[in-house]
Amino acid sequence: MKFYSIIIPVYNRPDEIRELLESLTRQTYNKFEVLVIEDGSDKKCEDICASFSDKIYIKYFYKENTGQGFSRNYGYERAKGEYFVVFDSDCIIPSNYFEVVDEFLRDYPFDAYGGPDAALDSFTSTQKAISYSMTSFFTTGGIRGGKLHVGTFRPRSFNMGISRMVYEKTRGYVITRMAEDLEFSIRIEKAGFKIGLIPNAVVYHKRRTDLKQFYKQLFFFGRGRINLYRFYKEELKPVHAFPSVFSLGLIVWLISFFIYSPVFRIGSILVILYCFILFMDSVFKAKSFKVAILSIAASFTQLVAYGMGFLKELITYIKEPKPSSPNK
Structure with missing residues (x-):
């Protein structure tokens, strides 16, 4: 023992x-x-x-x-x-x-x-929604301790x-x-x-x-992925850019609202479909309509915060002076 x-x-x-x-x-x-x-x-x-x-x-x-x-x-x-x-x-x-x-x-x-991590029944609905967004396959790919997860378990x-x-x-x-x-x-x-x-x-x-604190935390996580790239170049995969692509896509979708282009119509269908998937998955797991609705907000907060943090640190990394080659 x-x-x-x-x-x-x-x-x-x-x-x-x-x-x-x-x-x-x-x-x-x-x-x-x-x-x-x-x-x-x-x-x-x-x-x-x-x-x-x-x-x-x-x-x-x-x-x-x-x-x-x-x-x-x-x-x-x-x-x-x-x-x-x-x-x-x-x-x-x-x-x-x-x-x-x-x-x-x-x-x-x-x-x-x-x-893994999970939520207690005594947690607030917001905390349960945040827990869902951090552990769901439809947001993180299940990488944070699920039995089924994308990539190597860390x-x-x-x-x-x-x-x-x-x-x-x-x-x-x-x-x-x-x-x-x-x-x-x-x-x-x-x-x-x-x-x-x-x-x-x-x-x-x-x-x-609350979602404001959650946004700050996930923004930091997004920056962390680029910081990890400074140590291990091979650890940055295309999938890690998904939250940034998602965030930029949301911005394009919102802008397209003012001109009501085909982009807005297609984007609306995709957003509604994604919200429906999140809602149904959360209802099945949490057995609560309130938590399911908040799970949609938490999931969007997570993806946007991580995506924006990722982009911010990526820009910082690109601007950093790089060591010159020893052959020069």
């Missing part, structure tokens, strides 16, 4: 960390320690962490703000477990999570794993575990923001470690509470 070190970076989210820690007190498998890394927050959660010291083995650290990637490294450096597990501070962990993970790793000894840091050996060989994150988890996953893979999905290692992920 493994001993796990749980690493939780947190930045100005004391209320969220309380819910996460409370969920950890209910684990059916309790061979773990918890390291909370306060990343230069103004709203500290030290007192909240201290209130759980009689329920779980917890250590609190405060450091200057360096971003989530380097905060995870800070935790890795101080962890005592055989296996390190990272959660985002806005997650709630099912009571059987570590029991599921430990049983799975005994049969399939992955060096690194990732798990663990994401909201729900990710690595062995101590992985950390000792890779030394953790080399960038702290903008696709830092993808860069890390790719480096783990290139180092020859075995990576996989644990389908039942689900976490309940709150994400953002």
Whole structure:
């Protein structure tokens, strides 16, 4: 039976960390320690962490703000477990999570794993809609932890575990923001470690509470894809440009409204069809018409935000001075 070190970076989210820690007190498998890394927050959660010291083995650290990637490294450096597990501070962990993970790793000894995320019934309709848009095949291709996904599975840091050996060989994150988890996953893979999905290692992920915050987050994700290209040119595929193409297509469609061209008529049919697919898929999964309607708004927000962030960082990259060839 493994001993796990749980690493939780947190930045100005004391209320969220309380819910996460409370969920950890209910684990059916309790061979773990918890390291909370306060990343230069103004709203500290030290007192909240201290209130759980009689329920779980917890250590609190405060450091200057360096971003989530380097905060995870800070935790890795101080962890005592055989296996390190990272959660985002806005997650709630099912009571059987570590029991599921430990049983799975005994049969399939992955060096690194990732798990899916889902929404609780207690989440708001907007949070459920955002969860749908981030996990649906019709928006992300199911790449964020689904059993069926497009391309190579890469663990994401909201729900990710690595062995101590992985950390000792890779030394953790080399960038702290903008696709830092993808860069890390790719480096783990290139180092020859075995990576996989644990389908039942689900976490309940709150994400953002409104579409404005969600837009800002996904805009950053879009920029991150181009930032990843700076490290791994082969990781930028045509499919990653889809949100940008989608966004530009929406702009053309809206402009065509004023001249009522064939472009507007065709575009309207496509938009209505896509909305219908999203609505029906969300109704089937969430069993709520309200969530289904909001899922359409969340999906469009996600695609446009990611697409605009992608284009912004692409323009920045094109403008960057490139190193001259050594032959010149």
